[in-house]
Amino acid sequence: MRQNGAMAATFTRMDESTAEQWAVIGRETNANQGRVAERVLMLLRSLADITDGFSCDQLTHCLQTATLAQQAGADDEVVVASLCHDIGKAISVPNHGPIAAEMLRPYVRPDVVETIRNHQHFQGKHYYHYFGMPTDMREQFRNESWFALCEEFTDEWDQAAFDPNGHTEPLEHFEPLVRQVFAKPRY
Numbered sequence: 001m002r003q004n005g006a007m008a009a010t011f012t013r014m015d016e017s018t019a020e021q022w023a024v025i026g027r028e029t030n031a032n033q034g035r036v037a038e039r040v041l042m043l044l045r046s047l048a049d050i051t052d053g054f055s056c057d058q059l060t061h062c063l064q065t066a067t068l069a070q071q072a073g074a075d076d077e078v079v080v081a082s083l084c085h086d087i088g089k090a091i092s093v094p095n096h097g098p099i100a101a102e103m104l105r106p107y108v109r110p111d112v113v114e115t116i117r118n119h120q121h122f123q124g125k126h127y128y129h130y131f132g133m134p135t136d137m138r139e140q141f142r143n144e145s146w147f148a149l150c151e152e153f154t155d156e157w158d159q160a161a162f163d164p165n166g167h168t169e170p171l172e173h174f175e176p177l178v179r180q181v182f183a184k185p186r187y
Helices: 021-031 036-051 058-071 074-086 095-105 111-133 137-141 145-158 172-180
Strands: none
Touching: 021 058, 036 058, 036 074, 036 172, 058 074, 058 145, 058 172, 074 095, 074 111, 074 145, 074 172, 111 137, 111 145, 137 145
């Protein structure tokens, strides 16, 4: 059977596969890497439908967070991670940070991944008291190499990005950067 001009694998169990079949799968996977950025952009667009009581939708929040990061001079990986930090909310709000972090893991350096994974614990400083939770959960990470980045991310950009009238670059502004960062796994 042919698929996109190449012979598609015919195995129905991995333990019955061949090296030749995996070579085709590897080539096809590499050739279709561009699809990753398109799927990320699709998930980001879906956040426009999620407000959950906030003053703006989650896409606007993510765009505003990325805009603030970019204005502060953050590097490309941090800007894209800032854009994608709440992308997990398209799937599940309670564990959105770890979902986003795992999506970013192959494409951004480890300190950026850990920042996104743990940003909710850092955000708690600003509102956990309303839920009777401790506001110092970030302190458990004080000695981690990524602590300062996560603190800057949450305190300067993320928690300040809920202004429906605030300056927000459109998604099209960030699309080339998303395509660049998600072009191929680097880590």
